[in-house]
Amino acid sequence: MAHSFSIILGRLVQGLASLRGGGSALPGLVVEKVEPSFAASILNKLPAGVVLVSGTNGKTTTTKAISELLTGLGLKVFTNNTGSNFMRGVISALLRQVSLSGSLDADIAVLELDEAHAVSFSEIIRPRYTLLLNVMRDQLDRFGEIDYTARLLTAVARNTSTVVIINREDSRLAAIAQEANLDATVRWFGVANNLQSLLPNDDALYNGLELPSDTSHDDALLHAAPRDDDVLGSSPRVGHQAHNGAQTLDKAGQGQGKDNARALNIANNLNNTSHTVILSALTGSHASFELEGRHYSTKLALEGIYNVVNAAAALATVHAIVPQAPVDELVVALGRVRSAFGRGEVLEVQGRPLKLILVKNPGGFRLALKAHPAAGVLTMIAINDDYADGRDMSWLYDVGFQSLQAEGVAVVSGVRAFDMALRLCYDDVECATVLPNLSEALDELLAQKDNKPAHIYCTYTAMLRLRRLLAAKTDVPQVR
Amino acid sequence: MVRNLPVGTRLRILNLYPRQMNIYGDFGNLLVLRQRAGWRGISTEVTHFETDASLKQLRNTDIILGGGGQDSGQAAVQKDMQRIARPLRNLVSAGCPALLVCGSYQLFGNYFKTFEGDVVEGIGIFNLHTLGGPERMIGNTVVNSPDFGELIGYENHSGKTYLGAGLEPLGRVITGSGNNGLDGSEGVRLNNALGTYLHGPLLPKNPQVADFLLASALSRKLDRTIELPPLDNALTLQARAVAKSRPRYRLKLLSTLPFSKNPSHRSYHSRAVSSVAWLALWGTGLLGFLGLLGKLSDV
Numbered sequence: 001m002a003h004s005f006s007i008i009l010g011r012l013v014q015g016l017a018s019l020r021g022g023g024s025a026l027p028g029l030v031v032e033k034v035e036p037s038f039a040a041s042i043l044n045k046l047p048a049g050v051v052l053v054s055g056t057n058g059k060t061t062t063t064k065a066i067s068e069l070l071t072g073l074g075l076k077v078f079t080n081n082t083g084s085n086f087m088r089g090v091i092s093a094l095l096r097q098v099s100l101s102g103s104l105d106a107d108i109a110v111l112e113l114d115e116a117h118a119v120s121f122s123e124i125i126r127p128r129y130t131l132l133l134n135v136m137r138d139q140l141d142r143f144g145e146i147d148y149t150a151r152l153l154t155a156v157a158r159n160t161s162t163v164v165i166i167n168r169e170d171s172r173l174a175a176i177a178q179e180a181n182l183d184a185t186v187r188w189f190g191v192a193n194n195l196q197s198l199l200p201n202d203d204a205l206y207n208g209l210e211l212p213s214d215t216s217h218d219d220a221l222l223h224a225a226p227r228d229d230d231v232l233g234s235s236p237r238v239g240h241q242a243h244n245g246a247q248t249l250d251k252a253g254q255g256q257g258k259d260n261a262r263a264l265n266i267a268n269n270l271n272n273t274s275h276t277v278i279l280s281a282l283t284g285s286h287a288s289f290e291l292e293g294r295h296y297s298t299k300l301a302l303e304g305i306y307n308v309v310n311a312a313a314a315l316a317t318v319h320a321i322v323p324q325a326p327v328d329e330l331v332v333a334l335g336r337v338r339s340a341f342g343r344g345e346v347l348e349v350q351g352r353p354l355k356l357i358l359v360k361n362p363g364g365f366r367l368a369l370k371a372h373p374a375a376g377v378l379t380m381i382a383i384n385d386d387y388a389d390g391r392d393m394s395w396l397y398d399v400g401f402q403s404l405q406a407e408g409v410a411v412v413s414g415v416r417a418f419d420m421a422l423r424l425c426y427d428d429v430e431c432a433t434v435l436p437n438l439s440e441a442l443d444e445l446l447a448q449k450d451n452k453p454a455h456i457y458c459t460y461t462a463m464l465r466l467r468r469l470l471a472a473k474t475d476v477p478q479v480r
Numbered sequence: 481m482v483r484n485l486p487v488g489t490r491l492r493i494l495n496l497y498p499r500q501m502n503i504y505g506d507f508g509n510l511l512v513l514r515q516r517a518g519w520r521g522i523s524t525e526v527t528h529f530e531t532d533a534s535l536k537q538l539r540n541t542d543i544i545l546g547g548g549g550q551d552s553g554q555a556a557v558q559k560d561m562q563r564i565a566r567p568l569r570n571l572v573s574a575g576c577p578a579l580l581v582c583g584s585y586q587l588f589g590n591y592f593k594t595f596e597g598d599v600v601e602g603i604g605i606f607n608l609h610t611l612g613g614p615e616r617m618i619g620n621t622v623v624n625s626p627d628f629g630e631l632i633g634y635e636n637h638s639g640k641t642y643l644g645a646g647l648e649p650l651g652r653v654i655t656g657s658g659n660n661g662l663d664g665s666e667g668v669r670l671n672n673a674l675g676t677y678l679h680g681p682l683l684p685k686n687p688q689v690a691d692f693l694l695a696s697a698l699s700r701k702l703d704r705t706i707e708l709p710p711l712d713n714a715l716t717l718q719a720r721a722v723a724k725s726r727p728r729y730r731l732k733l734l735s736t737l738p739f740s741k742n743p744s745h746r747s748y749h750s751r752a753v754s755s756v757a758w759l760a761l762w763g764t765g766l767l768g769f770l771g772l773l774g775k776l777s778d779v
Contacts, residue, residue, distance in 0.1 A: 393505075
């Protein structure tokens with residue numbers, strides 16, 4: 001009964017918040033302030049523990065995939081599926097599912113957490129499993145530097161008790177395997193060499209941008225600059241790094257006792273290629289995953305290379321949690337997973353399919369533009385700059401919009417609509433209408449004559465608002 | 481079109497260390513320079529100068545560009561920069577226009593002393609130094625510049641920069657911290673070289689600076705005063721107006737409400753106070769709401 005007060009208070013706020021239509025995090029925030037140990041005391045009782053998912057891009061969809069796979073295996077899963085990934089979001093989700101006495105009917109929790117909140121979360125609630133997806137430029141107005149973000153995730157790995165699953169292709173994350181203070185075993189997911197070029201890492205980000213074609217520009221020198229492949233080629237591949245690291249450590253590990261054991265543990269972490277899940281082939285929506293020398297193929301409902309890599313991450317994670325689960329069945333289930341709300345979600349309005357595509361940072365925006373070709377499609381872009389979106393507009397200049405030149409952009413919206421329109425102008429992309437008001441912009445988009453499908457690229461708060469506006473026009477699945 | 485431009489006039493932009501010094505949109509400054517030149521029929525070429533590149537690549541530079549970097553990036557280029565300090569200094573002395581943002585701005589100074597006490601040598605073109613601080617200065621920034629009017633950008637730095645004797649700042653801060661958060665100065669101007677903490681990136685929303693860099697470069701190259709024809713700036717003006725109206729970082733209101741930023745540092749007492757405050761806040765809200773319902777049902 002210890003939590004009854006918090007639960008009643010939280011539910012009251014929840015009721016009030018839902019009346020004004022939204023606010024998935026507010027009730028959690030209130031309870032977090034009133035009873036800071038609320039989440040810990042409930043989650044620490046779960047028999048199969050907590051799975052923490054963090055990284056820059058793909059948290060929500062990957063968390064959803066892991067939850068669905070575990071549910072398919074018969075586990076009762078608690079998850080924060082609203083995309084609200086601060087501690088308060090976790091508490092809000094708990095408030096909806098706990099009994100008044102504070103007991104949660106679940107075997108395991110799968111929780112996505114924002115990089116900064118993942119650290120404080122993991123200090124109070126020690127995750128048994130942690131999945132680290134990637135580190136890219138995102139919200140530098142909050143984190144300052146990418147290297148700093150990587151350090152945050154290193155701290156989360158240190159707080160993990162059993163297994164840390166890491167993206168092998170992300171050099172900043174892969175370095176975590178060399179951490180001396182790691183209790184958990186490291187497992188990997190990755191991408192086969194021939195698919196590497198599809199997957200930009202942060203260091204390849206800056207020079208993948210191409211300037212608009214303009215005959216008055218001489219691009220000869222520009223082309224002499226390093227290209228994506230050069231960067232990938234020159235940055236030591238994790239495999240080599242791991243190998244060298246292990247050799248050095250073998251020598252260093254001559255010492256005694258604990259140090260020796262630690263060194264051995266690191267060497268194991270670096271050399272351990274067993275249980276690694278590799279995305280080995282991708283043709284259209286057909287993907288093959290390699291695990292323990294066997295290949296498993298499936299057609300995926302998820303779109304875009306980044307989501308396919310997320311699928312590999314989810315598979316590696318579920319395989320670590322339930323090693324005895326038959327992999328072929330997991331892969332079949334993985335094929336059925338759909339992306340999370342607002343992440344490539346298609347809603348039909350007045351006979352026109354609208355695809356909502358969440359964009360939060362340059363890496364995500366660039367991958368999204370690649371994953372959803374613009375030909376024959378109306379494009380709308382909605383950029384807000386609320387705290388959850390990031391206040392700084394600089395990131396728009398780390399994205400190239402040349403792929404929209406042929407079709408142009410029908411509507412630009414959001415608080416920072418004019419910033420976005422200006423950005424498009426510098427990439428020689430026509431934008432027909434600029435309407436900062438999202439409701440007006442949506443009407444303008446729907447009023448377009450031909451019934452072409454539409455892509456709406458939107459930042460987080462713009463996406464939430466658009467979904468509410470769309471709910472008045474069509475059936476929009478409620479996210480609770 | 482610029483009148484009487486000799487056939488084949490081409491501006492050479494030296495882009496310093498883009499691999500390390502390009503955090504968050506600095507590419508936009510290069511893009512804006514190239515496009516605003518191209519739209520006026522002026523061609524440009526870009527030299528991406530990386531560590532260990534040949535000094536020959538510095539030849540015939542018309543505009544110098546440098547971006548911000550992470551601390552690790554700055555450390556990586558710092559040594560290489562000493563190698564090109566003299567040619568860069570000669571260029572700046574000769575009136576070559578330059579735009580150095582954030583990390584590059586710091587490295588063009590005398591030195592940077594990190595918060596931990598390590599000293600990173602700069603190349604001393606600007607007589608200034610920077611001291612690392614424990615907190616980052618982050619947010620939308622508005623600056624009043626005598627040469628360029630109102631400048632709008634976004635700052636994100638922990639270094640505090642102090643100008644030495646005889647140096648003029650780029651402008652005075654209206655909103656934001658600027659060079660050090662203390663003396664109200666932001667950036668620096670020496671001849672035609674500008675240093676600044678303004679990201680955003682700077683040039684898209686401040687095209688007068690871009691045009692200054694281009695016009696100075698052409699004037700120096702052709703040895704006569706060049707004026708650039710104006711370009712349509714309707715979108716720019718609207719984007720500037722919106723940017724100015726936005727909160728600096730997060731809403732002030734939130735930090736004044738009864739929840740402080742770092743709960744772990746609060747005493748039990750203050751936690752109790754904040755709980756009570758929260759209850760009062762929500763209780764009032766609830767009562768107000770019920771009252772409203774009552775009113776509505778009366779109608």
